[in-house]
Amino acid sequence: MLWFSGSIPEAIVSSKQRKLPFVVYIEGEDDSSNSMNTVWEDPKVTELFTSDKCVAIKLKKDSEECTQFSQLYPVVCVPSVFFIDQNGMPLELVGGAVGVDEFIGKTSTAFETFQKQISSVQESIQLAPLSSTSNAQEATPSSTVEERVERAKRLIEEKRKEKQEKEKREQLEKETKRRQEGQELTLAKKEKEDRKQREIVNQIREDKAKEKAAREAVLKQIAQDKAEREVRRQNELRERKLAPTVADVPSTSQSGSSDSRTPTKPTSTITRLQFRLPDGSSVMHTFQADALLEAARQFIESQMDSGFNSITLSTVYPRRQLTEEDMNMTLTSLQLVPSATLIVSPGSSTSSAVATSSSSGFSGIVMIILAPFLAIYNFVKVFIFGGSDNPRGSYGGQSNEPRREEVKERGTDSSNLRRRTGNQGIANKEGNIHRLRNKDDDDDENNTWNGNSTQQM
Numbered sequence: 001m002l003w004f005s006g007s008i009p010e011a012i013v014s015s016k017q018r019k020l021p022f023v024v025y026i027e028g029e030d031d032s033s034n035s036m037n038t039v040w041e042d043p044k045v046t047e048l049f050t051s052d053k054c055v056a057i058k059l060k061k062d063s064e065e066c067t068q069f070s071q072l073y074p075v076v077c078v079p080s081v082f083f084i085d086q087n088g089m090p091l092e093l094v095g096g097a098v099g100v101d102e103f104i105g106k107t108s109t110a111f112e113t114f115q116k117q118i119s120s121v122q123e124s125i126q127l128a129p130l131s132s133t134s135n136a137q138e139a140t141p142s143s144t145v146e147e148r149v150e151r152a153k154r155l156i157e158e159k160r161k162e163k164q165e166k167e168k169r170e171q172l173e174k175e176t177k178r179r180q181e182g183q184e185l186t187l188a189k190k191e192k193e194d195r196k197q198r199e200i201v202n203q204i205r206e207d208k209a210k211e212k213a214a215r216e217a218v219l220k221q222i223a224q225d226k227a228e229r230e231v232r233r234q235n236e237l238r239e240r241k242l243a244p245t246v247a248d249v250p251s252t253s254q255s256g257s258s259d260s261r262t263p264t265k266p267t268s269t270i271t272r273l274q275f276r277l278p279d280g281s282s283v284m285h286t287f288q289a290d291a292l293l294e295a296a297r298q299f300i301e302s303q304m305d306s307g308f309n310s311i312t313l314s315t316v317y318p319r320r321q322l323t324e325e326d327m328n329m330t331l332t333s334l335q336l337v338p339s340a341t342l343i344v345s346p347g348s349s350t351s352s353a354v355a356t357s358s359s360s361g362f363s364g365i366v367m368i369i370l371a372p373f374l375a376i377y378n379f380v381k382v383f384i385f386g387g388s389d390n391p392r393g394s395y396g397g398q399s400n401e402p403r404r405e406e407v408k409e410r411g412t413d414s415s416n417l418r419r420r421t422g423n424q425g426i427a428n429k430e431g432n433i434h435r436l437r438n439k440d441d442d443d444d445e446n447n448t449w450n451g452n453s454t455q456q457m
Helices: 008-018 031-040 043-048 064-072 100-127 130-242 254-260 293-303 351-385 397-412
Strands: 022-027 055-060 080-084 090-095 270-276 282-288 311-315 339-346 427-430 433-436
Touching: 008 022, 008 055, 008 064, 022 031, 022 064, 031 043, 043 100, 055 064, 080 100, 090 100, 090 130, 270 293, 282 293, 293 311, 293 339
Parallel strands: 022 055, 270 339
Antiparallel strands: 022 080, 080 090, 270 282, 311 339, 427 433
16 A cells, blocks of 8 residues: 655645545554554555545554644544545545455445535536635535534444444453353362262261171171180080099109009090190190090191201190100090190200210220320330329329319410429420420529519520
């Protein structure tokens, strides 16, 4: 779009000289102005507003020229387009943003009206005298200007009202949408809370049901255990009433133990044995009355850890340890019917005894072999180095006591060599080393002071 580059007075003078309509476009900075700018850039609109058809000028809303123009032509809304004729009267007013087709239609109407005015003016000049023509021109434009101003005001007012109504409708729609979204959000939150409450109630209900079932199971088990204990107690009382009384006579001799193992004939066919283990726990099992004690031992060995090589069984009262012979006897003959308690103890290990006996036997054989050589060695030693304080061949306790004391004294202080000289003999003895001595040797080498040698003084 090619706009007039001069000022408003220059544009008015140009439009009068060229007899073209004067077009004024008031531009703002809002979205409506941007939409209207797009309409002005349309090729159809550009072709319509060429320089040979009109004089078009563009004014900024806040500019000084726009202020001056608004003093003559009230600017009600922005953007707006004024179509002005040769007499300064508005032919058409376009307020706000309109479409391309609507704008082209209003522009064509304004241009046609301008052309009609020009044609009527020319005809009146040709047909009437100058005076009448001037009077007619003065009367007609005045009435036409007033009508057009009123029409422009009505159009502007209608546009303003339409715009306000549109804004109200949009605001109402936004408010309605906001309330609807708020209600939906509130319903969603409420539904979510209700779902959580239902889940919590269901979970509590399930927990209570499980707890009730567990409590009933425990009570049922307790009642069953009580009933079983009552049945066992009644059976034991009945068995004790039916079983003959046996006097318990403690005896340490073999005859007493054989008498205590005198079999009786209990009426029960089964027996309950309680085994007390070394770790303090207990194991209870039921056996047949005619079963062997070996079966009970094998059972308890299978229940214990493999840390014991063997175990021994003993009764509580009378306290008696069961032997290997008892393992081949029945529980009835051992008076372990209808019930009894056996103490399980770890048996003595035989591996250490075997190792001790084997080692002692080997050392004895070695000593027997080396005995002649030791005798010859002692004889040569006494013959060469002299005898000791004890007579040869004496191994009494009194002769061994000084040697024990001597060995103990050497063990406590091995760094100090103790020189011992026998009452008889020709050698000096220093530990296990013997040295020949002379009778004329001076005792200076034996002089000591405060435990230290004085030979170097």
